[in-house]
Amino acid sequence: MSAPFGDPIASNSSAAGAQPNREPKMASAEQLVLELSxxxxxxxxxxxxxxxxxxxxxxxxxxxxxFGTIAALLQEIVSIYPVLSPPNLTPAQSNRVCNALALLQCVASHPDTRMLFLNAHIPLYLYPFLNTTSKSRPFEYLRLTSLG
Incomplete structure (x- = not known):
């Protein structure tokens, strides 16, 4: 089995050739997780x-x-803090951070990662989103997604 964070070209070739029984969906997920970095x-x-x-x-x-995946997701979250006040969140920014939030919700809801997620105090990063008062659609979507 290849290292999860090896050279992307090597990972693709090993996933295609050396591991014929490997689940293609999981190989795709591993590649996408690698791309988050x-x-x-x-x-x-x-x-x-x-x-x-x-x-x-x-x-x-x-x-x-x-390695680095949760940090990348948190980076997505904190990168929009400056546009929360004054409220200048664009729909594209809202969609991007909501996609990161969806992945964090996946981690928070899985029995093997739930307590690790909570013990790391990751929900604290979401409070600024819940404190926004703008009624625009990007902010409403952000608040709704933050609530899970």
Missing amino acids: NPDLRENALLELSKKEELFQDLAPLLWNS
Whole structure:
């Protein structure tokens, strides 16, 4: 089995050739999780993982145990703090952070990662979203997603 954070080209070739019995969906999930660590690929990876999270078995432990992944998700969250007040959140920013929140909700709801998530006090990062008062759609979507 290849290392989960090896060279992306090597990972793709080993997933395709050396591991014929490997679940293709999980290989895809691993590649998308790897892409979360690259700021240039992160937005698409967030979108794809959040759309398909129910298709990936054990996505929550993969997210939690992959180096830098939770940090990347938290970086997405704190990156929009400056646009919360004054309220300047765009729909694109709202969608992106809501995709990150969906992945954190996946981690929070999985029995193997729930207590780790809570013990890390990650919900504290969501309080600024709940304190917003803007009635615009991006803010409403952000508050609703933050509540899970």
